[in-house]
Amino acid sequence: LPPARAEFRWVLERDPQHPRALLGVARVALEEGDAGACRESLQQALHAWPDFPEAQALLDGLAARPVPAPAPASTVRLLLRVDRLQPPETARGLALARADGAVLTTLPGPGHAWATVERPARVLGLAGATLARAGLGPLRRVVMEDENEAVFVRTDGEHLLALAMPPGTDIAQGILQLHRLWATAGHELELATAAARGRAAGRRRAS
Amino acid sequence: MPVRRLHLSLDLDGESRGRQVREVVEQLVRLPWVRGSLIVAPDGFVIAAHLPATVAVDALAALAATLGRELELGAARLGHGAFRTALFSADDGALLLGTTRVGFLVIVADPLANLHALRGALHDAMRFVEEMWAPPVAAAGA
Secondary structure (H helix, E strand, O other): OHHHHHHHHHHHHHOOOOHHHHHHHHHHHHHOOOHHHHHHHHHHHHHHOOEOHHHHHHHHHHHOOOOOOOOOHHHOOOOOOHHHHOOOOOOOEEEEEEOOOOEEEEEOOHHHHHHHHHHHHHHHHHHHHHHHHOOOOOEEEEEEEEOOOEEEEEEOOOEEEEEEEOOOOOHHHHHHHHHHHHHHHHHHHHHHHHHHHHHHHHHHHHO | OOOOEOOOOOOOOOOOHHHHHHHHHHHHHOOOOEEEEEEEOOOOOEEEEEOOOOOOHHHHHHHHHHHHHHHHHHHHHOOOOOEEEEEEEEOOEEEEEEEOOOOEEEEEEOOOOOHHHHHHHHHHHHHHHHHHHOOOOOOOOO
16 A cells, blocks of 8 residues: 555645545545545545545545444453354354444354455445445445355444355345244344343342 | 546457456356455555446555555565465455455455355456466467
């Protein structure tokens, strides 16, 4: 990234309003996780070029509801027992998290929750903005495949369930497992919430 | 003062690899359930696109390229090797994204699309682009 940024800066020194260089600086900033610098460069581009759909789309993507990074493993508060969800035997990882990043359950253990949830959480906002631009409505499911694994994700905007499977997992089977886990997790969450309310009511009565 | 309009997409003619890439996009949109397709370079530069008139090509391409890069970087960050494909499913359709040597190949599909079949088509198209743009093998003895 630094050489790319240097190239874009070189262009901008000669033409401060060069649209592709401004867009390039914004992209480099985004890849480096600097949303503020990205936004600043996009706003600069849109000031010079008000009809610049790429810059506007990226700015809209930045404004899309950000999904915070999941909590570090040390602050994970497990609400559900993962065995209650009956994850598939071939599952390499499973995590259920709230939109605020709190991890509710995880397989194999809290130390792995961050790795399982982090990647889907990072792309959800951007994916939602992309789907909106394509006129497809709110995001529901994601399947991400790389050389090492296939990650199946389900979200309703409030919760995120990520299931990591071996590479080459049949997509239909993976989605079926995801739906089953999602339904079970919803049921277990309701039970856990009701139990917590019951305990709170008992404490109030006792006091 | 009239607003300056940008047109940053590639426009190639003739029997070129650019033309072949455009043909990949045209082949994909002929498939059932496919509403549109595009190939965008990692910097957001539109190489070829065939999308419904209701979709703003440049805007979608910019977001798709950024999303593709985030997926690539995410896989690399976790030491998962190369990112290959992603499928995003929504209430009103699905978007498939695959990585190639020249950029990201995107398919926009109907909500009831056969995702397994479309994923196969995406893989075929990715393979075709890879073969087209692979560096030539050095001649024996050269």
